[in-house]
Amino acid sequence: MATESDDTATRGPLGRLTAALHGPNTMGNSRRFWYLFGVAVLLFVFFPLYMLPSSVTNMSQYLSLALLALSLAVVWGYTGVLSFGQVAFFGVAGYTYGIVAINVTGPLGTMAGLVVAVGIAALFAAVLGYFMFYGGVSDVYVTILTLVVVLVLKTFLDQTAGDEWTIGEAALGGFNGMPGIPDLALGIGEPFLVFDDFTLFYAALLAVLLTYLGLRVLLNSDYGRVMVAVREDEDRTEMLGYDVKRVKLTVFTFGGALAGLSGVLYVTYFNYISPSELSLTAASLPVIWVAVGGRKTLLGPIVATIFIERLGLFLSVNVGDWAFVINGLLLLVIVLLLPEGLVPGFRDLVSWLGDRRSEGETDDTAEPTGEVVE
Amino acid sequence: MAVGLDLLVQFFPNFASIVLAATGLAIIFGIMGIINLAHGEFIMVGAFSTSLAYNGGIPFLPIDALPGLGRLIGAMLFAALVTALFGLLVERTIISGAIPNWIAERTVGHPVITPLYDRLLDSMVATWGLSLIMVQTFRNVFGNSLSGVPIPFGKLSYGNSSIGLYQVLLAGVAALVLVGLYLLFVRTDYGMRARATIQNESMAQSLGVNTERTYMATFALGSGLAGLTGALYAPLLSIEPGLGAAFLVDAFVAVVVGGSSVVVGTLLSGGLLGIVDTLFSNVYGTFAGRIALLIVAIVLIRFIPEGLSSLVERLRERRLEVD
Amino acid sequence: MSDATEGMDPAVKQTSAELATGVDTDTILQTDGLTKRFGGLTAIDDVDFGVEAGELRCLIGPNGAGKSTLLNLITGALSPSEGAVYFKGHEITGLDPHERIRHGLSIKFQVPSVYEDLTVRENVRLPIQRLASGTERDERMADALAASGLADKADIEASALSHGEQQQLEIGMAASLDPDLLLLDEPVAGLSVDEREEIADRITQLNEERSIAFVVIEHDTDFVADIADHITVLHQGETFREGSIEEIEADPEVQRIYLGGETDA
Numbered sequence: 028m029a030t031e032s033d034d035t036a037t038r039g040p041l042g043r044l045t046a047a048l049h050g051p052n053t054m055g056n057s058r059r060f061w062y063l064f065g066v067a068v069l070l071f072v073f074f075p076l077y078m079l080p081s082s083v084t085n086m087s088q089y090l091s092l093a094l095l096a097l098s099l100a101v102v103w104g105y106t107g108v109l110s111f112g113q114v115a116f117f118g119v120a121g122y123t124y125g126i127v128a129i130n131v132t133g134p135l136g137t138m139a140g141l142v143v144a145v146g147i148a149a150l151f152a153a154v155l156g157y158f159m160f161y162g163g164v165s166d167v168y169v170t171i172l173t174l175v176v177v178l179v180l181k182t183f184l185d186q187t188a189g190d191e192w193t194i195g196e197a198a199l200g201g202f203n204g205m206p207g208i209p210d211l212a213l214g215i216g217e218p219f220l221v222f223d224d225f226t227l228f229y230a231a232l233l234a235v236l237l238t239y240l241g242l243r244v245l246l247n248s249d250y251g252r253v254m255v256a257v258r259e260d261e262d263r264t265e266m267l268g269y270d271v272k273r274v275k276l277t278v279f280t281f282g283g284a285l286a287g288l289s290g291v292l293y294v295t296y297f298n299y300i301s302p303s304e305l306s307l308t309a310a311s312l313p314v315i316w317v318a319v320g321g322r323k324t325l326l327g328p329i330v331a332t333i334f335i336e337r338l339g340l341f342l343s344v345n346v347g348d349w350a351f352v353i354n355g356l357l358l359l360v361i362v363l364l365l366p367e368g369l370v371p372g373f374r375d376l377v378s379w380l381g382d383r384r385s386e387g388e389t390d391d392t393a394e395p396t397g398e399v400v401e
Numbered sequence: 402m403a404v405g406l407d408l409l410v411q412f413f414p415n416f417a418s419i420v421l422a423a424t425g426l427a428i429i430f431g432i433m434g435i436i437n438l439a440h441g442e443f444i445m446v447g448a449f450s451t452s453l454a455y456n457g458g459i460p461f462l463p464i465d466a467l468p469g470l471g472r473l474i475g476a477m478l479f480a481a482l483v484t485a486l487f488g489l490l491v492e493r494t495i496i497s498g499a500i501p502n503w504i505a506e507r508t509v510g511h512p513v514i515t516p517l518y519d520r521l522l523d524s525m526v527a528t529w530g531l532s533l534i535m536v537q538t539f540r541n542v543f544g545n546s547l548s549g550v551p552i553p554f555g556k557l558s559y560g561n562s563s564i565g566l567y568q569v570l571l572a573g574v575a576a577l578v579l580v581g582l583y584l585l586f587v588r589t590d591y592g593m594r595a596r597a598t599i600q601n602e603s604m605a606q607s608l609g610v611n612t613e614r615t616y617m618a619t620f621a622l623g624s625g626l627a628g629l630t631g632a633l634y635a636p637l638l639s640i641e642p643g644l645g646a647a648f649l650v651d652a653f654v655a656v657v658v659g660g661s662s663v664v665v666g667t668l669l670s671g672g673l674l675g676i677v678d679t680l681f682s683n684v685y686g687t688f689a690g691r692i693a694l695l696i697v698a699i700v701l702i703r704f705i706p707e708g709l710s711s712l713v714e715r716l717r718e719r720r721l722e723v724d
Numbered sequence: 725m726s727d728a729t730e731g732m733d734p735a736v737k738q739t740s741a742e743l744a745t746g747v748d749t750d751t752i753l754q755t756d757g758l759t760k761r762f763g764g765l766t767a768i769d770d771v772d773f774g775v776e777a778g779e780l781r782c783l784i785g786p787n788g789a790g791k792s793t794l795l796n797l798i799t800g801a802l803s804p805s806e807g808a809v810y811f812k813g814h815e816i817t818g819l820d821p822h823e824r825i826r827h828g829l830s831i832k833f834q835v836p837s838v839y840e841d842l843t844v845r846e847n848v849r850l851p852i853q854r855l856a857s858g859t860e861r862d863e864r865m866a867d868a869l870a871a872s873g874l875a876d877k878a879d880i881e882a883s884a885l886s887h888g889e890q891q892q893l894e895i896g897m898a899a900s901l902d903p904d905l906l907l908l909d910e911p912v913a914g915l916s917v918d919e920r921e922e923i924a925d926r927i928t929q930l931n932e933e934r935s936i937a938f939v940v941i942e943h944d945t946d947f948v949a950d951i952a953d954h955i956t957v958l959h960q961g962e963t964f965r966e967g968s969i970e971e972i973e974a975d976p977e978v979q980r981i982y983l984g985g986e987t988d989a
Contacts (some may be wrong), residue, residue, distance in 0.1 A: 051846065109522045152642060162703035167521045171653045172699065174438075178650050179691050186688050249853045256839060256850055263837045266799065267851045268825035268901060305645055308536075311529050318526050348541050355533030362527045363498065363514045 031258050048240065050247030052105070052255055054324045054374060071232055075225055084296070085340065089333045090231035091292035096316040096328035097238055098285035103247060104322030106278045107258030108166065112155070112173030113286045115180050118305045120148040120287030121294040122184075122199065125208040126201075130195035134212035134219070137295075141211060144292040152283020156276045176309045184302035204301025208373045211295045222295060231292055237330065238285065242325055254278060308351065315358045321368025330370060408679055410557075410564050415682075416675035417571035420667055421633060423650040423655035424578060425626035427663045430656055432595050432619045434519035435496060439532035440652055441645020442539075443624050447631020449539065450480035452547045452640045473553060477632035481625050488624020492617055495527055499613075518616060532645075539642040547640040552588055571633060575671070578626070583664045591618060650691060654698045661707015669709040673697070750813075752777040752905055753798065758807035760793055760961075769961040770807070775905065778935045780927070782948045784972075785958035785982055791941045792834060794958065795907050798833050798862040798939075800824050812904065830903035834910050834941075838897070840883035844874050847882050847893060851900045864900065872896035873922070886960050888919035892926065899930055905937045906930070912947055924950045942986040947974075957981075 049056045055064065063293035075083045075150050095117055103109045127140035155176060159169050199205060210227070220229045228298075256264040257274050265271045294300045303309065320331030320366025335354065342350035365372045426440045437443070454464040454476035464475045494500045498514025505513040532579040576665040586592035594615045597605040606612055630648070638644050655674055659666025677697050682690030705711060733771045753775040760768040767790045775781050775954040783791050796802040797896055798809055800870050808817045838847050848868045849861075854863050869875045877885065885893060891911055898906055908927070912920045930936050942948050948955065948969070955972045957965040959981050965972060972978055 051843070066707055109525065156701050158703060162699070164702050168657050168702060170522065171436070172702075175650055175653055175695055177674060177699070178646070179695050182688055182691050186686075203462060252846065252850060252853065255842070259841060260837055260840045262801065263833070263839070264850075265821045266801075266825060266831050266833075267897070268822050268854055270820070270822045272820075299516060307649075308533065314526060314529065351537035352534050352541070355530045355535075355537070358530030359495065359527055359534070362523055362530065363495065363501075366515075366523060 047244045047247060049243075050251070052246040053243045054326060054371070066238065068178060073331050075228065080224070084224055085337075086333070087224075087228040088293065088296050089336045090228070090235050091289050091296060092312075092316075092336060093235050093329045093332040094238060094289035094292065095286050095313050096320070096332040097235075097242060098282040098289065099183060099313045100320075100322060100325055100328045101242060101246075101254075101285070102279055102282035104112070104317060104324070104328075105251070105258060106259075108275055108279060109170045109314075110173045110279070110282065111170060111310050111314065112152075112176050113282065114305055114310045115173070116148040116152050116283040116286035117290035117293070118152050118180065118184075118300070118302075120144040120290035121300040121304065122205065123147045124291045124294055125195040125205045125300055127192050128209045128211075129205075129207060132209075133216065134214040134221075135216075137209055137211045138213065141288075141291050143285050144291050148287025148290065149280050151282035152286075153276065153280040156279035156283075160272045160275045160279070174310065176391050177305055178307070181302050181305040184305065188294045200301075202302065206299045206301075208298045208300065210257040210298065211291070226354060227292070227296060232291065234288065239325055239329065278332045279285045311358075312354075315354060317368075319357060319361045319369055321370040321372075324370050325369065327368050327370030331368075360390045406560060407562060408683060410559060410562075410569065411573040411683055412675055412679045413572035414564075414568040415678045416535050416636070416671050417568070417575040418648070419625075419651045419655050419674050419678070420575040420579065421442035421571070421630040421661070423583065423671065424654040424663070425623040425630065426652045427656045427659060428626065429620055429623035430583070431663045432599055433496075433616050434521060435517060435524040435527070435620075436521055437623070438525050439491075439535060440528075440530040440627055441647075441649045442532045442535040443488065443627035443645070444631040444634075444648050445535070445539065445642060445645040447480045447484045447628030448504065448635040448638060448640055448644055449547060449631075450483040450628065451476045451632040451635040452550055455480045455550045455635075456548050459491065464649050470553065473550065473636075476550070477629070479633075480632035480635070481629040484628020485621045485625030488627075489621040491531065491624070492620035495531060496524070497613065497616065497622060525619065529581055536642045536645075541641070545641055549638075549640055550636045574633060576630075579664055586664065591615070595619060602640065650694065654694050658698050658709055659702050660705075660710040662708075662710035662713070663667050665713050666708055666710035669713070673709065742787060746968050750777050751775070752779075752812055753939075754797070755794075756810065757798055758809065760790075760797055760802060761805045767961050768797060768804075771958075771961070773956065773963065773965055775937055775939055777904065778931070778933045778937050779929070779942070780938045780951055780953045782952035782955045783939055783941045784943070784945075784955060785964070788960075789958040791958050792909055793961075795831065795909055795939070795941065798824075798907060816904055822886060825901060825903075828902070828904035829907070829964040830898040830901045830905070831889075831907040832894045832898045832909060832911060833870045834913070835885065836894055838882040838885075838890050838893050840881065842882060843879050844882055844885065844893060845869070845878040847897060848872075848878075848900065851897050855900075855902065868900040869897045871899070871926070885935045888915050888922070891915065891919075891923060895923070895926060899934075899936065903936055905939065908938065908940045908942075910943065912942065912944060920944070920947055927951055937982065945973075 055061070074086060078086075095113055098116075099110065099113045103111070121144070124137075124140040124144035127143050128137045130136070131139055155173075158164075159172060164172065184199065185202055187199035188203065190198075192199040192201070197205060210223045211220050211230070212221040215218065220226065246254070253264065253269055253274055256267070256269070257271055260300065261271050264274075290304075293304075316332040316335055317328045320327030320329070322328070335357070339350050339354065342353055346353075361368065422444070425443065426437060429435050429437050429440075453459055454462070455472060457463065459479070462479070464472060464479060467475045495517070497516045497518070498512070501514050502512035505511065517527060552565055552567050552571065556563040557566040557569060586596060594605070594610045594612075595618075596616050597608070597610055598612050600693055605615075631644075636648075651674070653665060655670040658674065659670035674694055674697065677693050678690045681693035701709070751774050755771055755773045758768055758771045758773070759766065769790075771794065771800070783794070785791055793802065797804050800816070800819060800823075804817065808815055810816065811824065811827055811829060814827070816827060816829075819827075839850070842850075845865065848865050851859055852864050852868065865928065866875070869878050871932075872889075872895070874885075874889060874893055874896070877889070882890065882893060895908065895911060898908075911927070912923050915923065924947060927938060927940065931938055940948075940951065952969055954971055955965075955967060956963060957972060957978055964977055964981065965978055967975075
């Protein structure tokens with residue numbers, strides 16, 4: 028059995044990259060997986076060529092939300108902290124971006140808005156996380172507290188209709204929300220690149236792609252192994268000399284930043300944000316995406332987000348208000364029948380079929396697919 | 402002086418709403434290790450059933466024909482019962498998976514659902530799914546609101562202000578509920594079984610306690626209490642499918658702050674949080690009250706992770722040591 | 725983790741090297757008036773428990789004597805009601821468990837708690853990746869696997885191991901932290917005679933070759949007689965006797981508490 032460092036020595040920089048992307052903590056370690064992944068990426072890159080413009084812009088919305096799902100997958104799926112609060116960080120970042128970008132005109136304002144918004148979201152998560160994890164709050168109470176934070180934040184935003192809640196040019200607007208949030212733009216003085224419609228689609232696609240690959244590297248690193256160890260057994264991990272509280276706080280803060288990035292992309296799509304992004308229904312969506320897709324995977328939440336959001340659109344057109352009922356049923360059925368989620372279930376099905384097929388033949392794919400490990 | 406009296410009077414309804422919102426949730430959490438995120442929707446079922454029964458919407462059951470206060474009380478008891486039965490159904494299908502498993506064993510040949518007992522996170526996700534289903538189904542079936550229920554008893558005047566007598570009386574009902582639960586847990590066979598199950602499930606089983614039946618009864622009891630809460634608040638709320646959300650913050654904060662002991666914990670957290678809520682809501686507005694509740698919860702958990710009821714246990718133990 | 729080598733300062737290594745020569749027999753662990761009350765029950769009552777560097781100590785006592793509680797107070801899983809814990813001359817009473825581990829303490833829990841969903845190799849890797857990288861890491865992982873007798877099972881999931889193999893794996897993980905003191909809570913409970921011997925060999929080997937001091941909680945008197953230098957008997961939360969295996973075996977009072985001393989909770 029060759030060890031990892033032998034591999035990296037023989038393969039050079041490219042080998043190091045592939046080694047960093049692979050490991051037992053993420054699904055899809057086979058060559059076949061990467062072929063399929065490449066095809067999928069190409070399909071997305073050329074998406075505007077064969078789809079209606081409205082589908083493309085809708086897709087940029089789903090892709091921004093996929094980042095929100097990924098933030099929960101990292102915090103819950105890999106570190107074991109179920110947070111209902113991801114939408115709080117999402118919403119705080121959205122509002123912050125709006126306030127900064129409305130007040131500081133020009134592309135500089137939007138770039139500053141992006142940075143400040145993600146920073147504030149991370150800070151919010153860090154402060155909340157500090158009190159929870161260093162306060163010795165048990166996992167269940169962490170979940171409840173994050174939910175309460177969302178509820179309280181929504182109550183706050185709902186009552187910001189008055190003039191005293193106008194920050195510079197930006198009015199928080201209470202129930203009605205904050206309109207007129209500018210698109211994200213690059214440049215100094217004159218915008219060099221404005222992210223709207225198709226450009227926003229590519230920006231969101233790139234963000235999801237980079238986040239996915241970056242998270243694969245993270246989760247297969249030493250640190251990722253510690254995260255999984257924390258999820259599996261906190262006491263044991265502490266007794267191996269790891270600072271479990273700090274690991275949880277770090278991951279939670281990172282998750283807050285990622286949710287914040289998602290929030291910024293999302294508000295630039297609508298140029299608008301309202302407290303309904305922090306409603307109980309909204310707070311439930313990331314949990315649904317991640318649980319349905321498979322919380323111990325990265326691909327699952329992305330696929331599930333796009334699929335469920337697209338399905339939601341389809342249902343709201345065709346069955347109207349029953350869309351939420353179907354969403355709820357989906358969540359319920361998955362949690363009860365397939366607690367690992369759909370994508371791992373699908374993977375097990377594929378490998379099971381593969382095993383059956385190869386039983387009769389000679390085993391010419393001696394290299395294990397590596398897709399069986401979780 | 403007048404301010405003091407005002408705060409005192411305001412305290413009663415706040416205490417009532419926290420205690421009533423929390424008890425059902427606390428019982429199910431404490432005994433079964435289930436966090437019921439659909440708790441608000443169970444309350445909603447109670448409020449809807451009350452409205453329907455009171456306004457004569459239940460076929461073959463002319464509760465609306467009862468005279469005087471009987472009509473309201475009848476509707477409320479009916480609502481609590483309906484919610485308890487609904488809880489029983491939820492327990493059998495979703496929480497324990499008994500009904501789906503019974504069907505699966507006869508079709509696929511093996512059970513398909515692992516019971517959610519003590520799987521806290523999974524139970525939260527599943528009941529959240531249930532809550533989404535319930536809110537939207539009620540909205541689709543009953544529309545955005547049902548006709549209300551009148552507030553009984555009129556106003557109570559004190560100084561230059563007044564408050565609904567009914568709101569103040571709710572505090573008494575809340576206290577009665579706590580006393581009733583205390584007696585239930587201390588005096589009855591069910592209470593003994595429930596407490597044995599909390600202490601040590603496998604031990605209880607080996608002593609012949611049917612823990613599954615205890616769980617069933619517990620979930621029905623917790624649901625019934627949620628239904629009662631919905632019924633009691635039906636006169637004060639507009640009967641719409643999202644009404645449960647209003648109780649969630651109170652309920653969860655109270656359970657978090659109260660700790661493992663249902664009766665003592667809920668009483669203490671209801672008292673403390675009631676005071677906090679009254680002070681801050683009165684002086685700085687409703688939102689400040691919510692924020693104060695959240696901050697108190699976070700600070701308390703920081704210093705008393707086992708909840709307020711652990712303080713009482715510690716005191717009692719100290720007294721034992723002195724003896 | 726940037727602070728991977730924390731707690732591995734040269735001075736510490738120096739001390740253990742000195743200890744290995746047997747010149748210096750400093751006390752490595754000392755508790756001072758350690759007391760733990762759970763409500764009305766005093767599980768540990770004013771215990772002064774000391775362990776010499778490089779020593780192999782067994783901790784015995786009837787059920788409920790407070791053995792596991794004492795271990796938990798030493799690792800920091802529980803905090804004491806009163807008293808202090810000193811390790812290598814420093815007070816560690818207020819430290820988090822992971823900080824104590826980084827000072828050279830290590831523990832194997834009573835119930836085997838390996839990461840069941842990870843492979844044996846991943847399990848072994850977790851303690852070692854904090855301390856070493858590159859080829860050194862690979863070597864230490866290979867050593868740890870070989871020493872646990874699990875080299876050929878490195879790539880199966882830990883849940884597929886037998887109970888005895890899980891105990892071996894966990895001792896291997898605890899030992900791979902390079903501790904100066906290793907606490908073992910009932911390492912041979914539920915094992916066969918052969919497996920017991922393997923564990924006993926492993927413990928004496930680690931003790932002699934790497935001069936790791938041990939505190940072993942165990943009920944099995946044959947096993948205790950096999951490995952221990954020195955025995956501490958805990959009874960009703962207090963230190964009842966301390967002495968060599970012969971002294972303890974001959975003590976009628978110890979016989980009495982074992983035969984008739986099951987009254988405590």
